[in-house]
Amino acid sequence: MAKKARRQSPARQKKRKPGKQPTPRWRVRLVCIFAGLLGLTAGVGGCWIYAISSQVVVHFEQRRWDVPSRVYARPLTVYAGMPLTSQLLRNELQAAGYQSSAEPAQPGQYSIQGNSYVIHTRPFAFADGLQAAQIIKFQLIEKTISGLQVGGNVASLARLDPAEIGSLHTLGGDDRTVLQLTDFPELLVTGIQAVEDRNFKRHHGIDWRGLARALWRNVSTGSISQGGSTITQQMVRNLYLTNNRNLWRKFNEMVMAISLEHKYSKHEILETYLNQVYLGQIGGRGIHGFARASQFYFGVPVQSLQPHQTALLIGMVRGASWYNPRRHRERAMARRNVILDSFAATGLLRRQQAEQWQSLPLAVRDQPGYLNSQYPAFMDLVRRQLREEYAEDELQREGLRVLTTLDPAAQLQAERAAREGLSRVEQSRGWQELQTGMVIADPNTGDLLALVGDRNPDRAGFNRAVDARRQIGSIIKPFVYLLALANGDNLMTQISDAAINIPMPNGETWQPQNYDLQNHGSVPLLTALIQSYNQATVRLGMGFGPERLADLLRRLELLPETALPHPSLLLGALELSPLEVASLYQVLAADGYRTRLSAVREVLDSNGRALTRYPVQLDIFPQREAIPLITFALTDVTKRGTAWRLRQMLGREASIAAKTGTTNDQRDSWFVGYTDDRLAVVWVGRDDNQPAGIAGSTAAMPIWAEMFNGMPLRNIDVYRLPGLTWYWVDWLDGWVTDANCPGAGLVPFRAGSEPVQWRPCRN
């Protein structure tokens, strides 16, 4: 004690009240420790709260703006006098997710009554401006559009919003469409609050009353069945937390919710929630937000949702898998009806209305409104083209809108031809391992309209349309004749088809032979081309040398600069993909005006501003003046040449320029055909490049015909081909003669290369 008394200061002794015992030291220490711990907890806790609040804000910002790019088909423009069939239009509307309705009152609906069509389009921001939703009416009379009206007024043209064909995002990334709050329908905005968070407008992130109510119910039922989470808390959970239900997670969620409410407006929070909430799964990707879910389950834009559809989606917020309407119809129906009851209870719908909607089926489409596995070959090409201009990250996160050239109706036809046509060829030939690559393009604009890279067009992987490079065989021949015609020859110039021997640098001799192993003597160039004679073609080509053909191919970027041309190049000893062959023939089909084949028209940012346009660029081909002669000759191929059965296969009269191609040992079957507005290439063969027992006219040609069966085509009017003059000539020797002579035919010539010899009819 004496020691203690010594250590106490006099001042302290003075302050001590008389009769009061001094505080025990252990209590002082305890208070100090407690205060220290409290301070430490407050410090650490404060830091923790600050850290998680910051994190949730970062996540919130990311989720608001992290949107994959959407890819669209080309918009269908309809105009008075446009050739169109009912089937093609239906395919087009189906691809674009339009729904049939007796009264198309909502955007995204259409009706067909007899030959009258009504289409209620959806709004879309094009590069030339925002196009509002509009009602288009017309009749289809004799496969032609007439009586076109837009919004009740007579119109000369109208444009539908394009079909969405996919999105560009990372594997396993989420799929969503971001809308502004004002773009969501009112029933959805009010309904979600009525069901999930009735006090949303008033609380600051946590609804204490709701929480107490949920707690009481949980205690009284003895289970954790109600969470009492506000919309803000749910969004925090979606953004950042797991679905574990424990107190620590709940605490963090509450802190984050308060933090978000402090930083953002109710408007921003609700908008992000509606765009973010999890509503389903396709493969490895989550379906997020009501806009995407609306497309995914009903194939319509969110603005077109009916009340019972809105109710189903709101009901699915509680458990998108549990209430999945495709897997658990009854469960989803029950949940939807509970939500409709809730709408009635809160005055959003009248009771009678709610009951009417409850009586309706779910109206969920069997297949998602769009499938990202659709058109894998075309989407692959779109990605490749975009990568030339955009970083992968930009494409996956910045919500770009990519307007492509895909024609959904043409694509559907091509896919059907690939499936059915190939099976038929296999049945007749006894092969089971054939594969195909197909391309349809508009040769004048370079638009790629359809692309098939596999006999099963939904299968992604090796894209044969782009990557399968095979020998092209006789497909090259028109270019050999083009060079001759550009050099002053005409179609009636005689060429010998006798056997030919070409000495090679290694001392050997190359002896090309005709397909029928016959020599045909002296024939006009026209005959040699349309009958695809090898000996005549090689003789003609050797006249100017294979180097000239190599130059032509180099100009089209189809042959490397360093490649040494072998005479066999004249017979197509060159490996090209179907897309490259389309690029080769585009020059012919567009009268010598080369344009790049493209899968993308333009890229818009999320506000509809054009970032990149791919305008139609023309390049004049040096031999363009002789090209109309080749087009004429190739139309003759389908009349009396190697493709004479094409019109029979098509089942109609058509003026089509075409060329067949068959390679050694019948490994590859090629067919290229074009009209004024379409160019299509079909390759058929085996992946292992083994003999397949097929020729151009027996495999690729029937598939080509199947592809264009029922599709309107603008026939080639040979008499309107540019720069040609016409003479009656004797088929045998090419002399000009009279029209009424036996064996006389009307043949075109380039100005300056007309025949000069005339003679009367041969007797």
Add this chain to the structure above:
Amino acid sequence: MKVMFTKLPIITLLILSVMLIACSSQQPVPIQERSVDIEQQVRQPAEVEGAGLQVRPLQNPGVRELVSQADQAEQNNNLEQAGIFLERALRIQTRDPELLQRIAEIKLQQSSYEQALNYASRSYDVGPKVGELCSRNWRTIGVSREFLDDIAGAEEARQRSITCAAKKPEGF
């Protein structure tokens, strides 16, 4: 006099500056900086040169509407927008010579001379080869060649544009 001498350098500098400005004002404007007056260089002279027989291929009403929207955009000096409308029309009627020529004229105003030349050439190939359109084709080709430094080609195009006039047959 002293004042005169002290100010001499300044006066000399002023005179030199004036001379320099005068000289520089006589320098030709670099060819890339010149712009095309489409009315003065193509459309108005073609109207005169191509007088006489006119062959106007029928135009689809939808194409006509888009061309009219393109005209409006061009008048508002929005050439990009005009180009978009014309390209939409091109997808409807791919070989319309009038349409191809209009695209050529937009390209010319956008200083895309090679494309202007190619579109005008395509228009000529599929066009009537007489009358005003023919003259616009060759005038566009001529102006484009001039900008592409093909002086001989430009002169040849000028001569071709004169030959576009065709007399109406008697009794027409």
